[in-house]
Each structure stands twice: as C-alpha cells, then as structure tokens.
Amino acid sequence: MLEHEYTVLGGVNRARIGHYVGIISSAVSASVVFVLLSAIDLASKFGISANLPPAVLSLAGAGTVFFALYWILDRFAWKWNGLSKLLKVPDLTGSWDCEGQTINPDGTLGYPWKAKITIVQSWDRIRVRLKTAQSGSNSTSAALICDEADGYRLFYSYKNDPNIGETELRSHRGSAEITFAKDLQSANGEYFNGHGRYTFGRMSLKRL
Numbered sequence: 001m002l003e004h005e006y007t008v009l010g011g012v013n014r015a016r017i018g019h020y021v022g023i024i025s026s027a028v029s030a031s032v033v034f035v036l037l038s039a040i041d042l043a044s045k046f047g048i049s050a051n052l053p054p055a056v057l058s059l060a061g062a063g064t065v066f067f068a069l070y071w072i073l074d075r076f077a078w079k080w081n082g083l084s085k086l087l088k089v090p091d092l093t094g095s096w097d098c099e100g101q102t103i104n105p106d107g108t109l110g111y112p113w114k115a116k117i118t119i120v121q122s123w124d125r126i127r128v129r130l131k132t133a134q135s136g137s138n139s140t141s142a143a144l145i146c147d148e149a150d151g152y153r154l155f156y157s158y159k160n161d162p163n164i165g166e167t168e169l170r171s172h173r174g175s176a177e178i179t180f181a182k183d184l185q186s187a188n189g190e191y192f193n194g195h196g197r198y199t200f201g202r203m204s205l206k207r208l
Contacts (some may be wrong), residue, residue: 003125010146011088025066078123102201172196
C-alpha cells in the first residue's frame with residue numbers, strides 16, 4: 001500500500017478525535033451489554049431458557065466497538081459534508097486534470113506539460129499520484145492546511161520515475177504546494193524539483 005500518513009494543520013486535533021471515539025465506544029458498548037443482559041433477564045421471567053456466551057460479550061466490548069467506529073470514520077464518515085466541515089479536512093479524493101508550465105531561471109516560460117493526478121485519501125492516509133506520458137510520481141509525505149482566506153492548501157513531497165526508454169529524463173525528488181478553491185473543483189499550485197532534475201514551475205488542476 002502506497003498511501004502514507006498526512007498532517008492536518010488548522011483542523012481538529014486527531015488525538016482528540018480518537019479520545020471522542022473512545023468515549024462513544026464505551027457508551028455504545030455499555031448500552032449493548034445492558035440490552036443483552038436485560039433481554040436474558042426478561043426471557044427468564046417468561047420461563048425461556050437463554051444463555052449469553054462470553055464470546056458475545058467480548059464482541060460487544062469497547063475495543064471492538066472502537067475498531068468498528070474508527071474504521072467507519074476512516075473510510076466514510078470524515079467525508080460527510082457536515083462532519084468534514086467540522087473536522088476541517090477536505091475530501092480531495094478522485095481524478096484531476098493537470099496542466100503544467102515550467103519556468104526558466106530567468107523568469108521566462110519553458111515548456112508546457114499535461115498530466116492526470118489521482119488522489120487516494122482516507123481520514124488517516126493519503127497518496128498523490130501524478131502521471132504524464134513520460135513519467136509518474138507518488139507522494140512520500142504530505143500536509144493539509146485549512147486556510148480560511150484562500151481555501152485548503154496541500155503540501156507534499158514526491159518521488160518521480162521516468163518510463164522505460166525515456167533516456168533524457170532522470171529519477172528525481174521534488175515538492176509541490178497546491179491551493180484548492182473553496183468548492184474543491186479546481187486548484188492552482190507550484191512545484192520544485194531537485195536531487196536529479198532541477199526544474200520548477202506552476203500547475204492548474206480541474207476535478208474530473
């Protein structure tokens with residue numbers, strides 16, 4: 001799995017979210033156990049023989065409930081409109097059309113390029129995959145910033161590898177900063193390459 005953890009700046013503290021999920025898990029677990037025991041007690045009053053295997057109580061434990069609730073949060077709940085705004089974590093998942101432009105050291109325009117960016121994201125992890133006709137890159141680290149004025153900003157580092165046969169290109173590392181519009185349908189950014197290819201430029205994204 002190429003997804004990696006990412007930092008959220010300006011959003012709700014993730015440790016605090018884990019604490020809240022733990023509290024909810026304990027409450028849900030206690031309620032489930034209470035209902036099960038009450039059902040057995042009620043059944044015995046009507047002369048119905050009922051047993052509650054220890055395995056059932058174990059499945060209703062707070063640990064199991066926490067795992068289930070956190071999995072739901074990690075995969076689905078964080079994307080829900082109201083919760084996403086509360087957590088201040090944007091849903092960037094999906095495909096983006098990217099048009100890039102290199103800039104020469106003297107400030108003049110270099111060559112244009114096109115790419116497809118695929119973002120895979122969950123509450124805990126993210127991956128930014130950029131693919132051009134000549135090469136592809138994957139993010140290695142990332143941070144999301146909630147900017148009340150300009151929108152959400154994504155910072156990420158990446159490793160780029162050229163396709164086989166692209167003798168003029170070299171594997172390199174770089175970083176990018178992308179600012180997303182508030183409707184999360186478009187974005188603009190800058191990139192900087194080094195450690196194998198010293199280029200920089202700008203790029204424009206549109207959600208597909």
